[in-house]
Amino acid sequence: MGLITFYVFLGLALVGFAIEAWALVDAVRRPAHSFVTAEKRTKVFWVSLTAVGALIGYLAIPGFSVFGVRIGFGLPWLFTLLAVLPGAIYLADVKPEVIRYLRRPGPSTGRW
Template sequence: MLGTVQVYVFLILAIALFVVEVWALVDAARRPTPAFTTAGKRTKNFWLLLLAVGAVVGFLNVPVPGGAGTGTFLMFIAVVPAGIYLADVRPAVSGYSGRRPPRGGGW
């Protein structure tokens, strides 16, 4: 019974890490390209590639329900770029909406 609980805890943890990776990837894709270089961060393509690789590795390491996990260590390594993006890059680029301010001061 303890083994079954451990498998489900591991499954929930793997899915939670994968969700964080996908969240970071989608957020980076929605940000305007100039925001990254204006904020002094690496390019948008760099972050998209890094986050996409992390999401793929995270997806491949989600265990099959009822089965054993494959790569615990890789699962935790794959979430590192997402954590760096969400903690450092996202706050820096969040101020850049990519929209132009309205022309004139009209109502």
């Protein structure tokens, strides 16, 4: 594999991993009742799915070393594409619906 091709694949894999990590952190931060109220399965389901996607996405980063520490393992490129799907689905479909059902402060009390 040429050097330019390696860096292109590395960049795409890192962007994919960033999307997966963003989805995982966001799913962890949301309250569980919002998922059920929005009819988007459960929080445990989405946290588990995005965690598996992030793990596979990390393992699919092309292998390279930084200061002697190996990063990524270089699973086949198909794994990178498959790992991004749960995170992308969560961010595009689930997150907007879950946000709609968060409890908002009442107008008179200002409390949750």
